[in-house]
Amino acid sequence: MNDIPERRPNAPRLTGQVRIVGAGLLGASIGLALQNQRIDVILADSSPAQLRLAVDYGAGRPEQPGDNPSIVVVSVPPDVTASVIEAELARFPGAVITDVASVKLEPFRALTDRGVDLTRYIGSHPLAGRERGGAISARADLFLGRPWVICRDDETPPDALALIEDLALDLGASPIEMTPEEHDRSVGLVSHVPQLVASILAKQLVSAPDSAVRLTGQGLRDTTRIASSAPELWVQILGSNAGPVVDVLDGIAADLAKVTDALRSPDAPGARRTLADTIAAGNTGVARLPGKHGQDRRYASIVVMVDDRPGQLGLLLTELGDIGVNMEDLRLEHSPGAQIGLAEIAVLPEVQQRTIEDLEARGWRIASV
Amino acid sequence: MNDIPERRPNAPRLTGQVRIVGAGLLGASIGLALQNQRIDVILADSSPAQLRLAVDYGAGRPEQPGDNPSIVVVSVPPDVTASVIEAELARFPGAVITDVASVKLEPFRALTDRGVDLTRYIGSHPLAGRERGGAISARADLFLGRPWVICRDDETPPDALALIEDLALDLGASPIEMTPEEHDRSVGLVSHVPQLVASILAKQLVSAPDSAVRLTGQGLRDTTRIASSAPELWVQILGSNAGPVVDVLDGIAADLAKVTDALRSPDAPGARRTLADTIAAGNTGVARLPGKHGQDRRYASIVVMVDDRPGQLGLLLTELGDIGVNMEDLRLEHSPGAQIGLAEIAVLPEVQQRTIEDLEARGWRIASV
Numbered sequence: 054m055n056d057i058p059e060r061r062p063n064a065p066r067l068t069g070q071v072r073i074v075g076a077g078l079l080g081a082s083i084g085l086a087l088q089n090q091r092i093d094v095i096l097a098d099s100s101p102a103q104l105r106l107a108v109d110y111g112a113g114r115p116e117q118p119g120d121n122p123s124i125v126v127v128s129v130p131p132d133v134t135a136s137v138i139e140a141e142l143a144r145f146p147g148a149v150i151t152d153v154a155s156v157k158l159e160p161f162r163a164l165t166d167r168g169v170d171l172t173r174y175i176g177s178h179p180l181a182g183r184e185r186g187g188a189i190s191a192r193a194d195l196f197l198g199r200p201w202v203i204c205r206d207d208e209t210p211p212d213a214l215a216l217i218e219d220l221a222l223d224l225g226a227s228p229i230e231m232t233p234e235e236h237d238r239s240v241g242l243v244s245h246v247p248q249l250v251a252s253i254l255a256k257q258l259v260s261a262p263d264s265a266v267r268l269t270g271q272g273l274r275d276t277t278r279i280a281s282s283a284p285e286l287w288v289q290i291l292g293s294n295a296g297p298v299v300d301v302l303d304g305i306a307a308d309l310a311k312v313t314d315a316l317r318s319p320d321a322p323g324a325r326r327t328l329a330d331t332i333a334a335g336n337t338g339v340a341r342l343p344g345k346h347g348q349d350r351r352y353a354s355i356v357v358m359v360d361d362r363p364g365q366l367g368l369l370l371t372e373l374g375d376i377g378v379n380m381e382d383l384r385l386e387h388s389p390g391a392q393i394g395l396a397e398i399a400v401l402p403e404v405q406q407r408t409i410e411d412l413e414a415r416g417w418r419i420a421s422v
Numbered sequence: 423m424n425d426i427p428e429r430r431p432n433a434p435r436l437t438g439q440v441r442i443v444g445a446g447l448l449g450a451s452i453g454l455a456l457q458n459q460r461i462d463v464i465l466a467d468s469s470p471a472q473l474r475l476a477v478d479y480g481a482g483r484p485e486q487p488g489d490n491p492s493i494v495v496v497s498v499p500p501d502v503t504a505s506v507i508e509a510e511l512a513r514f515p516g517a518v519i520t521d522v523a524s525v526k527l528e529p530f531r532a533l534t535d536r537g538v539d540l541t542r543y544i545g546s547h548p549l550a551g552r553e554r555g556g557a558i559s560a561r562a563d564l565f566l567g568r569p570w571v572i573c574r575d576d577e578t579p580p581d582a583l584a585l586i587e588d589l590a591l592d593l594g595a596s597p598i599e600m601t602p603e604e605h606d607r608s609v610g611l612v613s614h615v616p617q618l619v620a621s622i623l624a625k626q627l628v629s630a631p632d633s634a635v636r637l638t639g640q641g642l643r644d645t646t647r648i649a650s651s652a653p654e655l656w657v658q659i660l661g662s663n664a665g666p667v668v669d670v671l672d673g674i675a676a677d678l679a680k681v682t683d684a685l686r687s688p689d690a691p692g693a694r695r696t697l698a699d700t701i702a703a704g705n706t707g708v709a710r711l712p713g714k715h716g717q718d719r720r721y722a723s724i725v726v727m728v729d730d731r732p733g734q735l736g737l738l739l740t741e742l743g744d745i746g747v748n749m750e751d752l753r754l755e756h757s758p759g760a761q762i763g764l765a766e767i768a769v770l771p772e773v774q775q776r777t778i779e780d781l782e783a784r785g786w787r788i789a790s791v
Binding site: 111200317364384 | 549550551563568569571598600604607608609611612613615616617618619620621622623624625626627628630631633634635636637638639641642643644645646647648649650651652653654656657660661664667668670671672673674675677678679681682685686688689693694697698700701702703704705706707708709710711712725733735736739740743749751752753754762764789
């Protein structure tokens with residue numbers, strides 16, 4: 054884990070202080086990434102324990118009298134986002150305020166309804182996350198290569214917009230401009246509905262017999278992975294974006310009814326055609342998605358077979374250090390009763406081949422990836 | 423380190439010839455794995471091109487006069503499985519015939535209806551696959567650690583059953599006995615329905631604007647990955663297992679209707695409760711899944727903060743050994759630039775508390791999970 058190379062050789066675009074309100078997964082990840090670029094990051098959180106953890110983690114420092122941020126990033130739960138934006142606008146009249154909430158129209162409307170001057174507010178949304186929240190799950194590379202939606206309007210001052218774009222760019226993300234409505238419809242389709250569908254599918258497993266669950270393969274694991282997300286957060290997100298989500302759910306319910314009807318009489322004329330058309334349309338839909346499944350293109354993977362005896366994994370890690378390889382991530386898979394475990398190591402692509410050769414020279418067996 | 427055991431240190435259990443009819447993904451993978459163990463594998467396929475490809479690939483040899491297999495594995499599409507089983511039973515009176523079709527009741531009924539003597543037939547189903555089919559996608563390790571359902575009945579001769587179990591074991595799979603009905607209900611839930619749900623979800627993307635698709639994250643990619651599966655095969659599978667699939671789809675449609683109703687009036691009494699209950703039930707369901715993504719409930723988790731200095735993780739593993747704790751699983755998370763990494767350790771629940779205390783006594787910091 055030592056000597057991890059810098060990933061962003063260029064100087065940061067941002068100057069001045071960045072204040073982050075809410076030191077959860079997104080807030081702490083932003084802080085971590087900016088601190089790595091020597092930007093002065095001020096952290097605030099209503100939970101002292103969460104704040105302490107994020108500071109310990111290296112995501113920033115607690116606020117001090119005289120702090121004068123040029124940007125405030127509000128990364129609090131959706132139901133308090135609007136109030137916190139309003140308070141930060143009032144407290145830091147020289148700062149541009151942004152938020153990273155998953156829904157953009159509702160906080161905008163709430164603030165407009167209250168008559169808040171939103172000239173210095175620019176809503177944004179980095180499309181990045183993990184199933185597990187909290188500062189404890191923060192990663193400086195969370196935003197690398199991810200889209201970062203920025204909601205401007207005709208009144209948005211160009212220099213304020215430039216600041217938020219610089220923030221996204223300094224975090225390695227790609228800024229994308231959208232209206233709040235366009236954003237909410239888009240994430241309803243590509244994020245909120247998939248969450249609900251995964252949850253509903255996983256719900257069917259609750260009362261399944263063990264013998265059935267035991268047959269689970271990677272397909273079901275993938276389709277339900279995000280079903281482990283936190284209910285509190287998702288109730289807020291879904292409740293704030295109900296209209297666009299319902300539109301997509303109606304389409305799904307109609308397709309589901311068609312398929313179920315076909316399966317009730319699978320030998321009726323047209324029944325198999327309905328099934329084939331549905332699967333084929335799924336092929337077409339999934340082919341539109343950018344990026345490859347499951348591949349974190351930043352890292353290459355090596356799977357090492359590790360004997361199921363004490364000390365073997367420690368030995369592997371020590372030897373990786375000896376050959377000078379920085380492990381970016383490690384995952385151990387071991388099925389009960391198996392003689393070997395599989396340690397999946399993520400390394401930078403340029404050292405993958407050398408690492409495999411060096412490990413094999415030391416007697417390790419590499420499983421095909 | 424030279425003491426990692428061979429992946430398959432033992433000689434194969436099977437002796438004699440194994441004939442594989444259908445050299446697609448499963449057939450060629452079985453052939454490849456058995457050939458690696460120096461078993462004489464005979465391949466047959468109605469497509470000369472597919473056969474030639476599988477032979478070139480190393481999955482076996484073409485049949486010759488005088489071949490006398492002890493096992494015939496039928497791995498052809500579901501709609502011809504019963505006919506091929508019948509033909510192979512007649513052609514090789516000394517062999518035990520199995521098939522690897524995804525549905526078990528329908529071929530069994532078709533053969534019984536035709537009055538075929540099924541004493542030497544034992545249906546089976548390895549729970550293994552990939553999105554891409556054909557011999558070209560074959561892998562010798564496709565079955566490693568995967569369940570392999572074997573459908574016996576009271577008339578099944580023990581030595582015939584033992585042969586099919588040996589086949590599964592030689593391929594590294596875990597044999598599981600089930601009735602055909604139990605098998606079909608189980609895979610309806612854990613395999614066939616997830617396929618349909620993924621396809622229907624992916625279908626909603628067909629007419630989505632590019633700007634929405636561009637926001638896709640890992641969540642949608644995972645939930646729709648299997649939507650790239652081939653329509654021809656899946657129409658056959660779904661049509662052959664319609665009853666059990668419809669039962670699960672009905673449950674999904676009911677849950678979907680409940681959630682959609684709640685979202686139509688998200689501020690009505692009970693609406694948010696419905697959403698929260700659905701997401702929470704999804705948490706419960708996904709937690710039951712064995713392996714990678716879901717949490718294995720047999721184990722308790724401890725997250726240890728590990729300083730980003732050389733040797734710290736090795737030291738942690740050594741100390742776990744010193745205090746006599748057997749680590750069942752390990753996952754390391756480390757964000758580039760962070761001062762600490764997080765080692766998530768799975769242990770038996772009964773030693774969790776003691777492990778935390780012993781580690782803290784030795785100066786390790788435990789993060790809340």
